[in-house]
Amino acid sequence: MNQRLWEILVDSFPKILVRGFTMTLPLTIIAFSLAMVLAVFMALAQFAHVPVLKQLCRFHIWIFRGTPLLLQLYLVFYGLPNLGIIIDPFPAAVLVFSLNEGAYCAEIVRAALEAVPAGQLEAGYCVGMSYLQTMRRIVLPQAMRTAFPSLANSLIAMMKDTSLASTITVTEILMASQRIIARVYEPMALYMEAGLIYLMFSTVLTKLQKMGERRLSAYTSKEG
């Protein structure tokens, strides 16, 4: 590797990395947190067969799972201004990613709720607890334990998908590297570098997933 290329890489690394910390990571964390709230809410509404709400949830999931994420970003950022609604790039990205991710995670949580044995709810009733009390303290915690690996998987996938936000001018990791490429024209090396930074982020998330699973495994382990 020649001297010039090496210097470009060393020089650009912190510049791209800082975008990871100031854009990719906040976008991931904020959007995923909102997505989780939405997912749990939508899963519960479907699980409890709440009329109207259940149909609204199905509709939301149908739309957001059935159309491309990139298109959803374009619609919100480039389309809505036609209706007079102008949203800044970062909030637009948060909005789309949380609605989209919420739809996928709602299905994960719903499946996990349905996997909790019906006897758990009955046992709750029989010790005098209400439906909501039993859901909150018994059924939902068990479902979240079951859903955890899949949700963590979705989180990692979403972290990488935030690269799509570059198309609506969010200067995250990919956008930051593209700007440098435009200046120095070394796409191979810089895309590799961007990939390395994504890999670092996802490695940390994978490690966190492992730790989380270990902590949650207390009641499923067979040892005393």
Place this chain on the structure above:
Amino acid sequence: MVEIKGIKKSFGGTEVLKGVDIKVDQGDVVAILGPSGSGKTTLLRCVNFLEKAQAGELLFDGRAYDLQKITKKEIAAIRRKTAFVFQNYNLFLNKTALQNVTEGLVVARKMPKAQAEDIGRRALEKVGLSDRRDYYPSQLSGGQQQRVAIARALAVDPEIIYFDEPTSALDPELTGEVLSVMRQLAEEGMTMLVVTHEMGFARNVSSKVVFMEDGRVVEEAPSREFFESPRSERTKEFLRLIQNA
């Protein structure tokens, strides 16, 4: 104490309970016997509202409730005075043994945690599981899980405990430990309504036997009378069959 009158229940087109009456007095241990499919478990589930009966009346604590018109509030009030032990234990899988016992006290009855834990520890001691209080259900044997379930039932100081085939899911060598706990409760005067296949329990522990078949009560008698001088032909046949088994 608890009386059920004319309870009826169908699933789809199949009538599972065809008008059943059962009376349980304070301190009674009533065993419900009968072949599979006779409606025993459904009866118990209707009495604690896990299934909705299509007709019938429940007398509880001196008050009469129409099983069709009973409100959620009334159901909740009755459930706080009863306890249910399931065939497959249904312990809360995400809670330790002690938490399983205290959950109904702290959450449903708003009891302070320290007081609930005190009751919980005593209930676990009673079923001989003091040393397992911090274990999760997955770390306990079937017999131990069922004893925790009985401790959970005891903790709420119920007026009656319903048992739905409490030993049917257990290995033969584990049924003994559960039955001996139940026998101890009976001796202490706990009112119990028990669906069971354990003839030894029905004969030696229960005070009264109700024999059901095909959604109806065939015979109802004090235990000794039931086993020594059954009246109906069907009961005689049933007893003959189980004695030959």
